[in-house]
Amino acid sequence: MQEQKDKIAKEFKISENDNGSTPVQIALITSRIERLTEHSKLHKHDYSSKKGLVTLVDQRRKLLSYLKKNDNSKYQEVVKSLGLRR
Numbered sequence: 150m151q152e153q154k155d156k157i158a159k160e161f162k163i164s165e166n167d168n169g170s171t172p173v174q175i176a177l178i179t180s181r182i183e184r185l186t187e188h189s190k191l192h193k194h195d196y197s198s199k200k201g202l203v204t205l206v207d208q209r210r211k212l213l214s215y216l217k218k219n220d221n222s223k224y225q226e227v228v229k230s231l232g233l234r235r
Contacts (some may be wrong), residue, residue, distance in 0.1 A: 153180065161227070171216045172227045178209045179231050 157180055161172040185202040189195065213235065217224040228235050 160230075171212055171220075172223060175209055175212050175216065175227055176231060178205055178212070179233070181205055182209065 154177060157176045158168060158173050161170075161176045162168075163170050163172070167173060182202065182205050185198055185205065189199055189202060192198065213224065213228070213233075216227065227233075
């Protein structure tokens with residue numbers, strides 16, 4: 150799990166010491182969303198996980214809006230590399 154996070158963060162880092170920039174956060178949240186989506190397909194009645202999934206999607210949406218407003222080129226790059234429909 151931690152190795153996967155490090156791999157994702159390494160791909161979207163802006164600088165060497167970067168762990169919390171907006172693109173890194175969006176990529177990590179997207180990874181969690183994908184895992185929770187698979188979990189929800191297997192466990193249809195796990196409502197607390199579904200609520201967490203909706204919360205993560207909303208958080209990612211807000212971060213994407215922030216990134217689009219402040220750095221549109223980075224926004225386009227992140228959306229393209231993650232394969233998001235925006």
